[in-house]
Amino acid sequence: MDSPQISPLIIFFASIITSNMVLSNFLGMCSFISVSNEFKTASGLGKAVTLVMIFTTVINFAVYRFIVVPLELEYLRYVVFIIVIAASVQIIELAMDRFLPELHIKLGIFLPLITVNCAILGISLFMVIRDYNFIQTLLFGAGSGLGWWLAISTLAAIREKTNKSKIPQGLVGPGLTFIIIGLMALAFMGFSGIFTIQ
Amino acid sequence: MEILKTILSVTGIATVLTVLIIIAEKFLNNYGECKIDINEGEKELAVDGGSSLLTSLAANKIFIPSACGGKATCGMCKVKVVNGAGPLLPTEEPYLSPEERAAGVRLSCQVKIKNDIKISVPEELFNIREYQATITSVSEMTHDIIEYRFEFDDGEDISFKAGQYMQIESKPYGKVKEKATRAYSISSVPSDNKAFELIIRRVPGGLCTTYMHEHAKVGDKMRVTGPYGDFYTRDDSDQYIFMAGGSGLAPIKSIVMDIVEKGLDKKMIFFFGAVTKKDLYHTDFFREIEEKYPDFKYIPALSNPAPEDNWEGETGLVTDVMKRYVESGNGRHAYLCGSPGMINACIKVLTSIDFKESLIYYDKF
Numbered sequence: 415m416d417s418p419q420i421s422p423l424i425i426f427f428a429s430i431i432t433s434n435m436v437l438s439n440f441l442g443m444c445s446f447i448s449v450s451n452e453f454k455t456a457s458g459l460g461k462a463v464t465l466v467m468i469f470t471t472v473i474n475f476a477v478y479r480f481i482v483v484p485l486e487l488e489y490l491r492y493v494v495f496i497i498v499i500a501a502s503v504q505i506i507e508l509a510m511d512r513f514l515p516e517l518h519i520k521l522g523i524f525l526p527l528i529t530v531n532c533a534i535l536g537i538s539l540f541m542v543i544r545d546y547n548f549i550q551t552l553l554f555g556a557g558s559g560l561g562w563w564l565a566i567s568t569l570a571a572i573r574e575k576t577n578k579s580k581i582p583q584g585l586v587g588p589g590l591t592f593i594i595i596g597l598m599a600l601a602f603m604g605f606s607g608i609f610t611i612q
Numbered sequence: 613m614e615i616l617k618t619i620l621s622v623t624g625i626a627t628v629l630t631v632l633i634i635i636a637e638k639f640l641n642n643y644g645e646c647k648i649d650i651n652e653g654e655k656e657l658a659v660d661g662g663s664s665l666l667t668s669l670a671a672n673k674i675f676i677p678s679a680c681g682g683k684a685t686c687g688m689c690k691v692k693v694v695n696g697a698g699p700l701l702p703t704e705e706p707y708l709s710p711e712e713r714a715a716g717v718r719l720s721c722q723v724k725i726k727n728d729i730k731i732s733v734p735e736e737l738f739n740i741r742e743y744q745a746t747i748t749s750v751s752e753m754t755h756d757i758i759e760y761r762f763e764f765d766d767g768e769d770i771s772f773k774a775g776q777y778m779q780i781e782s783k784p785y786g787k788v789k790e791k792a793t794r795a796y797s798i799s800s801v802p803s804d805n806k807a808f809e810l811i812i813r814r815v816p817g818g819l820c821t822t823y824m825h826e827h828a829k830v831g832d833k834m835r836v837t838g839p840y841g842d843f844y845t846r847d848d849s850d851q852y853i854f855m856a857g858g859s860g861l862a863p864i865k866s867i868v869m870d871i872v873e874k875g876l877d878k879k880m881i882f883f884f885g886a887v888t889k890k891d892l893y894h895t896d897f898f899r900e901i902e903e904k905y906p907d908f909k910y911i912p913a914l915s916n917p918a919p920e921d922n923w924e925g926e927t928g929l930v931t932d933v934m935k936r937y938v939e940s941g942n943g944r945h946a947y948l949c950g951s952p953g954m955i956n957a958c959i960k961v962l963t964s965i966d967f968k969e970s971l972i973y974y975d976k977f
Contacts, residue, residue: 505640519698
């Protein structure tokens, strides 16, 4: 695939819908399932993921271009990306607590959780594999974050409904959640005629 | 060469990031000196902002009870904040009732000090300190209960009310890699202030009780904090009913010894519930007090005595036995210490014979 040809806008919308991180790549499943019980919390986590995705992809893009590639350390990118993510989440948290205390109260408890979210690492790795330029990377990060937010909010909203309905005993909990996720993935794939990036 | 390059680059990147975090911490997490005002100016502490209320207080030797070490999982480190704590965090919500929220109660491990803060803590907490203590005796009471005596190092002493408890910290052992902090009632008398005694029953699978029963021995040093708790006798009655099961005997023993020693004029009756005779302990001790002190009565009750016990005392559930002796509340206080099941059953019996619930004090474990 000749990535530089793809318009950044297509990448942006595709990563929200057709190439949604969680529904098409099944990345970031752990928090996707465990924190989707309540709409409010799920949406909070979604926002935090979006924020961290944008920041870390940009930082990782710079680190990759200016440190990893010149030093011919491509095989180390997993290690490098993960420590960069961990460190930047720490700094983002400190800064947020200082300058945006209200936002920190809303998102603060989710930030450390996100450090180990595989979707975040996934974004950085895809950006390398697909050879995106800076603008593409930025919109890819933003789109994937928004896509993850959309997915977890939708799942949480559906689960809030199903929590109140009568469900066969054996399906209560993870069983039904997986079925819902499967159906959601199918629905999101329905858009794949419009645009696709992978 | 390649290996060296790899090691150096990873170390280099990690170092740069660490330095960045340290710099960020220094500039972003620096809230300057903040004042903690405790109980309307009774005590004022100056601390560096940026860390939690719990750790800042502990650094100033004020120990708020906390079993989880500041992870917001035990909900014990509640402190009333008058102002300066910022809004309630989602991590605290599960542990606070609507009344507590309205009163400004917070989990001190989650409150970060960013400015001057006013809090109010119960007077007793000022007494709480951290000690280093050495086990000086280990005495087996029954097949699963042991009494330990701890003496403070460096000749320190403690001031506590009979009925309060201490927290001890177990060390890693065998497959258990973590330390565990657990609370046990003091069974010795407050006047014995260079030491304290604990009665610990073995709980199958319990982290700290297994450590104590299998690994702790005379001469071991342990980190302890205390005294904690409000399970002590209130003075506005001269008739006390005590009831305990298993290791719940500990605080009652301390209370009875304290009253006898001070020569207070109190009528006391102590019901101790056990299954068979081999679960009874300190019997001679209480019989001796009974002889010397006519106002004290000790009534052990066995729920299921073995044939070889030749048991002539009271039989049946300790709550039923109590019903036979106590007809009405009549201004008496009741102090109960034991399993939640026993205490709930006992509260039911007491309220059914006209005992005011506000005069029933208990320590469930």
